[in-house]
Amino acid sequence: MSVEVERKFVCESDIQDKLKNIGAVCIGQSEFKDRYYDSPDYxxxxxxFWLRKREESWELKCPAFSRTDVEKIDEALCTKYREVTDLKKIQAVVKTVCSGAVEGSLDVSEQKMTDNYNKNETWLKDLMLVCFAEYTTQRCSYVFEEDGGDGKVRVDLDQADFGYCVGEIEVLVSEGGDMQSAQHRIQKMAEKLGLGGEKRIQGKMDVYLQRYCPDHYAKLIKAHIL
Ligand code: V4E
Structure with a gap:
């Protein structure tokens, strides 16, 4: 399982020129629809925990807690989430997180996780999960190979269909890996791109919820999730 360490930034109009100038390579453009699911009481x-279906693929982003010093990062600047993509694992984690809160609705046994059960998305109904956000993103992706062969830093430039643009600098770290080094590499990339400020930048979801789901947004702000 991998951990995604990420920093968002404001996308200025010259960002693609800056990326090309530092030697980042465009690896393509894509368009995808995301649907996010939660229980009615969030x-x-x-x-x-962020459960999403991107086109036909499921993903659950889970908070990645720091257990050792190398896993600590400055959370004002970067976020880190564990990404689970195996549907059975996703269902098991979601079931655990929901247990207690959605009494009597957790009949997702191993035997029930058949292909048909998954295809029909009956598991969502069993766990009382509903789609709370849906939007399409146009993405342009770049990778930057660092000197010294540390690996790749990825930059995504996103334009959401509700009129919001945001950039993300992202490094994937294997679980138990050095998060501080990932944050350092992200910081170096931000400097190369001349990105200023230590200010937290809103992601697509923040803006979507603020605009279209103010009750949900207020609860997440109060809980210090956003
Ligand atoms: C809202 C949220 C999550 C949902 C996914 O958010 P994000 O990574 O912004 O989406 P996207 O489309 O870029 O996904 P990718 O293609 O990178 O997988 S996951 C965590 N959060 C909460 C959150 C937060 N607390 N702070 C910030 C700055 N961003 C997100």
Whole structure:
């Protein structure tokens, strides 16, 4: 399982020129629709779990807690989430997180996790999960190979269909890996791109919820999730 360490930034109009000038390579453009799911009382997101279906692929982003010093990062600047993509694992984690909060609705046994069960998305109904956000993103992705072969830093430039643009600098770290080094590499990339400020930049979800789901947004702000 990998941990995604990420920093968002404001996308200025000259960002693609800056990326090309520092030697980053465009690896393509894509368009995808995301659907995010939660219980009606926001059990998952209020615990910072983000369940999403991107086109046909499921993903659960889970908070990645620091257990050792190398896993600590400055959370004012970067976020870190564990990414789970195996549907059975996703269902098991979601079931655990929802347990207690959605009494009597957790009949997601191993035997029930058949192909049909997954295809029909009956598991969502069993866990009382509903789609709370849906939007399409146009993405332009770049990778930057660092000197010294540390690996790749990825930069995504996103334009959401509700009129919001944001950039993300991202490094994937294997679980138990050095998060501080990931944050340092992100910081170096931000400097190369001349990105100023230590200010936290809103992601697509922040803006979407603020505009279209103010009750949900207020609860997440109060819980210090956003
Ligand atoms: C809102 C949120 C999550 C949902 C996904 O957010 P994000 O990474 O912004 O989406 P996207 O489309 O870029 O996904 P990718 O293609 O990178 O997988 S996951 C965590 N959060 C909460 C959150 C937060 N607390 N602070 C910030 C700055 N961003 C997100």
């Amino acid at each position: 059990t998952l997101t209020l615990r910072d």
